Amino acid sequence: DIVMTQSPDALAVSLGERVTINCKSSQSVLYSSNNKNFLAWYQVKPGQSPKLLIYWASTRESGVPDRFIGSGSGTDFTLTISSLQAEDVAVYYCQQYYTTPSLTFGGGTKVEIK
């Protein structure tokens, strides 16, 4: 199985500041035939179910604010929140869907307000 490693485990950032979350896969999730990275990002707010933010590494899901930006390719990916808002407090997970059927998630990154 592909192992997804996120960093940091947690971070506290001031409102309006930039947040950067890293996700590294143990092998490439870039499918050469279509040049797509098989990687998604989710947000899990306290007491809520997960919400899809980004898929194909950089495609924002409909309705997701444009301050959420997915980037990266191959084995290294980043979720950036360009200007942290209070409602962004959550745990964020990356997920690979390159090696199916064994989908795997990263361990999660907790984002708090400083």
Add this chain to the structure above:
Amino acid sequence: QAQLVESGGGVVQPGGSLRLSCVASGLTVSSHGMHWVRQAPGKGLEWVAFIRYDGSNEDYADSVKGRFTISRDNSKNTLYLQMNSLRAEDTAVYFCAKDGVLTGWEPYYMDVWGTGTTVTVSS
């Protein structure tokens, strides 16, 4: 509004069985694969199982293979998870989720999630 609602969770003894259900409303799931994903207390997300849109194939995480069975009834817009030989480590909130790719042959990402149902395995 698209919604998935799980039910069937509860407290069960080790070795016991439970059947979870997930009913879709405001969306037709017959053209999408469906997943079960779980989150143990204080832990991260773990993918559990996937079934193709037409029910022709199922995939399972190694941790549940041979004990859990995913199924669907498209006429009822409903997904199921039959859980047998339950263990303490199966204790979690179980979410059903819709796959984001139309008529996808493999599991991809999950774009609609249910509210979750809690399963507790304890003696």
